[in-house]
Amino acid sequence: MLDEKLVEEIVRAVLEQLEAERDCCKICGGENPCRDIASKECRQTTLLAEPADAEAMRRMKKRTTARIGVGRTGPRLNTQTLLTLRADHAKARDAVFLDVPPEFVEGLGLFTVQSRCVEKNQFLTRPDLGRQLCEEGEAAIRSRCTPNPDVQIFLADGLSSTAIEANAETILAILIEGLRQRGFTVGTPFFVRFGRVGIEDQVAEILGAKVVCVLIGERPGLGSAESMSAYIAYNARVGMPEARRTVVSNIHRDGINAAEAGAYLVDLIEKVYREKASGVALRQ
């Protein structure tokens, strides 16, 4: 009897503790857990108080990432929708305006060169300067990179530093290893700060690369600030038409993830190399 009571008490105590842990927020210690309004779960919840057809509403929300079923107050947005929008915009803006941390680039074992832009606002308003390496940058890649590789891969921040931080490590490792396994010589990778896509033409010319591929941060939308693109060109030359680039975009967790994209790019680069063509000239 006593033993049974003891067991009962212990069970009750444990349950109570679990209950307490569930209710109490680990972040702020408050009574209820902190809710992240930008989380997937919160986004999937319909804010419309009483839809005429709740089942239809759930179905509709599943079929689009657009912000529907959000309801209103008077003619205006509810507070939660408004604040979620502001949060997503803030994240997108930070991706554009914050730099990739130097420690991150060093951690990847890469050196950094800069385009002819000297600061962020100049980078945003002078795309022409973002397509050219500064003199020191040009000298650095000449002295530090292996010349005449089959494939030259490098990173550029472009319009999203977040995209580099989220994807670079995985995609770079898979890409370089994959290409080497297929017998290609892969040039010394590096990172370009304030870089635009077109800078790959100058890089390819300087290093004598047959195929060049830049992994660059895309202009962020509210849905994802982490999206990266890869622009590939065969025998790239400064001033060549844009139509000669092959692009793979939408590389991020909820698009093509970095590992998948890396594997796909290995195949694609091999095709570009074999067919000696990229962009519209490449039959896909």
Add this chain to the structure above:
Amino acid sequence: MKLSTVLHGQTFSFSSVKEVLAKANEEKSGDILAGLAAASGLERIAAKVVLSEFLISDLRENPVVPYEDDEVTRMIQDGVDEEVYRRIRGWTMAQLREYILDYNTTEQDLKTLSRGLTAEVIAGVCKLMSNLDLIYAANKIRITATCNTTIGERGCLSTRLQPNHATDNVEGITASLLEGLSYGCGDALLGLNPVNDAVAGLSDVLKRFDEIKNRYEIPTQICVLGHITTQIEAVKRGAPCDMIFQSIAGSQKGNSAFGFSAETVREALALLQERGTAKGPDVLYFETGQGSELSSDAHHGADQVTMEARCYGFARPFHPFMVNTVVGFIGPEYLYDSRQVIRAGLEDHFMGKLTGLPMGCDCCYTNHMLADQNDIENLSLLLAGAGVNYILGVPAGDDVMLNYQTNAYHDANTIREILNLRPIRAFEQWLERMGIMENGRLTARAGDPTLFTAGR
């Protein structure tokens, strides 16, 4: 024609009409990028002073792209009503500005005047106007156009409902569409920007739009904004289509970079007159935006406001149902911040109206610009005050396909209520029948996309 002036004791000299036009512009990052902007604030005003003393004939006789080289210039010059022009050719640009703003100048006077103006004249007078001038002048003019319904009546503010989807999923598009209708949006157009510019996908969406338009008997227009040639092909293969869309530029070279010419537009127009689903007669939709010519190196050394005015000159002979500037889409290298975007929105709307076009505006921004939703709300209210025909509407302002932000579905009726505006009358009556609107306000049911599916 005098190309120099003295201002605050300094002498300023310019070498051409084109240079004066460029330097007289309000500051825009795109003109700086092109190397055309005034070097100082004072030089900018000196250019405005010189511009104000030009005669209308000086600007007509110096188009920024030569007549021989460019079909847009030829369309603009050949379209001038010579009788009206003879009457005003000797006015200075300062006189033109004051005539437009004068109490004695009526709406009809401005519509007559319009026929005698070239794009360079319209751009020139725009550069002499303050923001409130642009709003006041544009508000004098209403340009209506008729497709299935009539847009642009005084007292109306319409919306293009833009239910874009990341992968063109028809059910997902429909969900966004119904949400928008439930907020009273869509009287100008139900119009999708497709991800894939392919005939089959585009036709699927047109068919769905047509079904919804017919099932709920919605008095509005439908369009899927693929490339003009894709839309032509879809209509030829039997897709239901009220209107054909194309982005346009202010030079032949710019249009050619977009992959079409005036002849392509004539073909689209003729096709719709024969096989379109709309009553008409106005069945074309054009989009513009400052800076697009520079981005395809088709600006011929001219500034972005003048090139924008030339887009409107190109559009005019085709009698479109709707024209809108996608003002903040292009990015900070052309319009740097909200100040420049708001100015450009007001300029474009004024210039389009003075050209005689039924103007709307996509009040928008990208995430790499120094602008946010507050700025776009400001611009849309200013433009509604200026009598804009329509603005855009997307779910909560976030376009999940184009990755930019514009007006939310919620904005249209907010602005209507503030400024005492209404949707197109036939559409408002439909909203009333559906129980979405009452006396110009949203009802308790409004904002529920399932009101269309419940009980069916």
